[in-house]
Amino acid sequence: xxxxxxxxxxxxxxxxxxxxxxxxxxxxxxxxxxxxxxxxxxxxxxxxxxxxxxxxxxxxxxxxxxxxxxxxxxxxxxxxxxxxxxxxxxxx
Ligand code: HEM
Numbered sequence: 303x304x305x306x307x308x309x310x311x312x313x314x315x316x317x318x319x320x321x322x323x324x325x326x327x328x329x330x331x332x333x334x335x336x337x338x339x340x341x342x343x344x345x346x347x348x349x350x351x352x353x354x355x356x357x358x359x360x361x362x363x364x365x366x367x368x369x370x371x372x373x374x375x376x377x378x379x380x381x382x383x384x385x386x387x388x389x390x391x392x393x394x
Pocket of ligand 1: 353
């Protein structure tokens, strides 16, 4: 079901923003890589070189990576890891 809007704060009191698709699309390279997963935006720049799946994480850099992210290659622990990279929500 619809879980509604996420609260824009966490235990670290980070302030989160809302980003347009156009803005996210500017971050489409190895040295500046944002990905969208289920309408949330993740800055994975610091993780690109560490990613066990290598450059697969770049396949939809700056764009929707939901399908690749939920592929069979990812164990459930990845769902916890991703929170470290969350920077905000996609504007709707
Ligand atoms: C926040 C984003 C991501 C994180 C934290 C992440 C993390 C990981 C981790 C930890 C693994 C090793 C397997 C495991 O422990 O489950 C992995 C493997 C893999 N990932 Fe990602 N991943 C991310 C995004 C993506 C995206 C967007 C794709 C797009 C297709 C992708 C493709 C792959 C592939 C193909 C493998 C398999 C590598 C192999 O077994 O040879 N990942 N990822």
